[in-house]
Amino acid sequence: MSSLARLRIARRLPTALRAHVRGVQTTADTTELHNKPEDLSQPITLKLHEDSFSTHLCEKPSLEVQITAQELMTMYKQMQTMRRMEMAADALYKAKLIRGFCHLAIGQEAVSVGLEHGIEKNDRVITAYRCHPFAVMRGGTIKGVLGELLGRQAGMSNGKGGSMHIFTPTFFGGNGIVGAQVPIGAGVAFAQKYRAEKHCTFALYGDGASNQGQVFEAFNMAKLWDLPCVFVCENNKYGMGTSAERSSSNTSYFTRGDKIPGLQVNGMDIIAAKRAVEYARNWTVEQGNGPLLLEFVTYRYGGHSMSDPGTTYRTREEVQRMRSTQDPIRGLQRYIEEWGLATEQELKQLDKDAKAEVDQAVAEVKESPEPLIKDLWSDIYFKGTEPPFMRGREREEIHYY
Amino acid sequence: MTILKPYPRLSLPSSKLLARNVSPLRGASQRRNNSSEAVEAPPAGGHLPSIATSQILRTKRESALRTSGLVWADEDSIAPSRTIVGGRETRKMNTYQAIRDAMGIAMAKDETAVVFGEDVAFGGVFRCTMGLAEEFGKERVFNTPLTEQGIAGFGIGLAVMGHTAIAEIQFADYIYPAFDQIVNEAAKIRYRSGGSFNCGALTIRTPTMAVGHGGLYHSQSPEGFFMGASGLKIVIPRSPIQAKGLLLSSIRDPNPVIFMEPKILYRSAVEQVPADDYELPLGKAETLISGSDVTVLTWGTPVYHCETAIHMFNNPPSSIQSAVPTSLRSAKVELIDLRSILPWDVEAVVESVNRTGRLVIVHEAGMTAGVGAEIAAEVQKRCFLKLNAPVRRVTGWDVPVALQYEKFHIPDSIRILDALVETLTY
Numbered sequence: 076m077s078s079l080a081r082l083r084i085a086r087r088l089p090t091a092l093r094a095h096v097r098g099v100q101t102t103a104d105t106t107e108l109h110n111k112p113e114d115l116s117q118p119i120t121l122k123l124h125e126d127s128f129s130t131h132l133c134e135k136p137s138l139e140v141q142i143t144a145q146e147l148m149t150m151y152k153q154m155q156t157m158r159r160m161e162m163a164a165d166a167l168y169k170a171k172l173i174r175g176f177c178h179l180a181i182g183q184e185a186v187s188v189g190l191e192h193g194i195e196k197n198d199r200v201i202t203a204y205r206c207h208p209f210a211v212m213r214g215g216t217i218k219g220v221l222g223e224l225l226g227r228q229a230g231m232s233n234g235k236g237g238s239m240h241i242f243t244p245t246f247f248g249g250n251g252i253v254g255a256q257v258p259i260g261a262g263v264a265f266a267q268k269y270r271a272e273k274h275c276t277f278a279l280y281g282d283g284a285s286n287q288g289q290v291f292e293a294f295n296m297a298k299l300w301d302l303p304c305v306f307v308c309e310n311n312k313y314g315m316g317t318s319a320e321r322s323s324s325n326t327s328y329f330t331r332g333d334k335i336p337g338l339q340v341n342g343m344d345i346i347a348a349k350r351a352v353e354y355a356r357n358w359t360v361e362q363g364n365g366p367l368l369l370e371f372v373t374y375r376y377g378g379h380s381m382s383d384p385g386t387t388y389r390t391r392e393e394v395q396r397m398r399s400t401q402d403p404i405r406g407l408q409r410y411i412e413e414w415g416l417a418t419e420q421e422l423k424q425l426d427k428d429a430k431a432e433v434d435q436a437v438a439e440v441k442e443s444p445e446p447l448i449k450d451l452w453s454d455i456y457f458k459g460t461e462p463p464f465m466r467g468r469e470r471e472e473i474h475y476y
Numbered sequence: 477m478t479i480l481k482p483y484p485r486l487s488l489p490s491s492k493l494l495a496r497n498v499s500p501l502r503g504a505s506q507r508r509n510n511s512s513e514a515v516e517a518p519p520a521g522g523h524l525p526s527i528a529t530s531q532i533l534r535t536k537r538e539s540a541l542r543t544s545g546l547v548w549a550d551e552d553s554i555a556p557s558r559t560i561v562g563g564r565e566t567r568k569m570n571t572y573q574a575i576r577d578a579m580g581i582a583m584a585k586d587e588t589a590v591v592f593g594e595d596v597a598f599g600g601v602f603r604c605t606m607g608l609a610e611e612f613g614k615e616r617v618f619n620t621p622l623t624e625q626g627i628a629g630f631g632i633g634l635a636v637m638g639h640t641a642i643a644e645i646q647f648a649d650y651i652y653p654a655f656d657q658i659v660n661e662a663a664k665i666r667y668r669s670g671g672s673f674n675c676g677a678l679t680i681r682t683p684t685m686a687v688g689h690g691g692l693y694h695s696q697s698p699e700g701f702f703m704g705a706s707g708l709k710i711v712i713p714r715s716p717i718q719a720k721g722l723l724l725s726s727i728r729d730p731n732p733v734i735f736m737e738p739k740i741l742y743r744s745a746v747e748q749v750p751a752d753d754y755e756l757p758l759g760k761a762e763t764l765i766s767g768s769d770v771t772v773l774t775w776g777t778p779v780y781h782c783e784t785a786i787h788m789f790n791n792p793p794s795s796i797q798s799a800v801p802t803s804l805r806s807a808k809v810e811l812i813d814l815r816s817i818l819p820w821d822v823e824a825v826v827e828s829v830n831r832t833g834r835l836v837i838v839h840e841a842g843m844t845a846g847v848g849a850e851i852a853a854e855v856q857k858r859c860f861l862k863l864n865a866p867v868r869r870v871t872g873w874d875v876p877v878a879l880q881y882e883k884f885h886i887p888d889s890i891r892i893l894d895a896l897v898e899t900l901t902y
Contacts, residue, residue: 258630
């Protein structure tokens, strides 16, 4: 049987390869400078690589991008801060200060930061468990995220949620159930449409979750009712420890919405990411075309979670190659330096600032107390409508409301 | 079924019989005295109360308006609540009409309220949403695809945005694909977001319990599966008045509620229902018949089987007289409708059992890990020294609900009667 299976895979491989001959490329430094004004407060003009996008049932976004030097610097600072924050979480986990689950987004910074630079404040975002950078970008704080990871009162859910459970008014959380956030995102988008808001919802999920039944249920409802929902597949190539090719019969995730048009994006180049998000927003909100599938092709450097070294299902060389040749932060750094927008010195200062900001937050959350015992029973039911009592941690402990 | 074992006629005073350690059952098997008379046909219409003739249903305006716990919701919210019933109207309705009436009121008063589910725009399979789409527009009452998990997730998304979401899952049997969304998202989102988000505006209506011929996938009672999901409320009404008041409370309750409607009662239970906007309390049981010797606790459809059983117990028809010891017949049985499964009214049940010393729990779901198991465990803990008999559960069997034997699957009045006799003679 096993030899048969191998045979079948061998026979299928060439077709699979052929289909991917002209997929998007994922280099982080192939955007070209087209026009640079004398006055750097004016927008500069860039041209994205022609293989930054692939499309399904829709036109490609234009490759020309207008952006200010200041915005590029902000992106750099934010990506660097997000990576620092995730590295801090990694260290805190290894120091046993974080217990439970922790999924880091190191390597995928261009998606979270790029998303924020392409959307508006009142658009809504909901994502899966790899959620820390999104929470910060959507108005949260590093202290709030790390506090939640440590289970302290300073956490964004008062220390009761932990990783995956962080929210802001426009960010409906990370979510621990694979794929469960996608239909919720469709519901959120429906409310926006119902209220005739000029906003949309970005419902993110991974390549692993893309095979969940409820993701397709949400696709269908969104297209049926033309909801302003952008389904965003963050394809980091591995769903836990299984590569996309081993889990999905169709790895072109942007084509999996049936009648929903799709756009595949180089998710390692933040400028392409921003451009794609603007395109998606324009598609759903300005043009009222209904939902769109957006696939960011990205890569996670770390394992799926803290208990996964991330090297049993892929080679160290592969990770090393991605880190050294396609890193989104280094890519942007090269742009900024090559185009003469800032000096190496100035960027080093931003790195230092990012580190200091994260260090400060780490120090603060370590001081933050753990949740009060009475909060074990709070926020289960709306205050005043609870059952008369709930059981506690041990036999005789009963909390009366 | 042990009911077929005739009990010896005992002439003990009932108070003595109810004391512990009296066991008239011993030796009963040796003294079989089968009735030799032929079984007579019952009078036309039967001599037992059924849903059609139930005393529990309030078929008069006066009694309907005096429904216990009823709070008019149309009044000035700061004024003290009144019980004056003058000027209030009632209309004859069955359960589906009362549910439709409740949703109409909820939608008229709350502009953010929307109703959605499979086929609800056409009135739904049980006619509960009949005319709602015409009255409130297709934007507010709309059909969804056949995607239960999607419906639940979609409803949660709508509710976290502050909309009142009234979702219908066409049969409670179809709720399992949505189990994850309900248990992991709806029930937990308030807690896991530290109170910054909630989907309290979500109500999921779903028809439940046996219908007589529903079979495996249309007659289940899944309320017990949700009982451990703190953050949710589960409500099961027994009648039109209850359905309207409890549904309005559920829709307005700031927690997600699963509202399970016993489907056999949609048409068969008829009451005079107050026409105005009113609510009935969640989390509160209601004592339907007061008693002092044994408590019968149930909810939904079996309320009426229990009423029949209690009637038979006090006045057994000749065909089963031999099974009900004369001395027991004057025992006073207390009947409680639990109404809310989560949170359940521990205080009311414990208070009752402490008085009666005996408890029989009746539900249609299977016995193993059913709602009765949780209640029995809590009652034995809190009433241990007051109990005169083990808590008895009368439930569906621990097998799938088969089409052919559905009537034998659900706890009927004979099985409840049997449990009463057994509990009282323990």
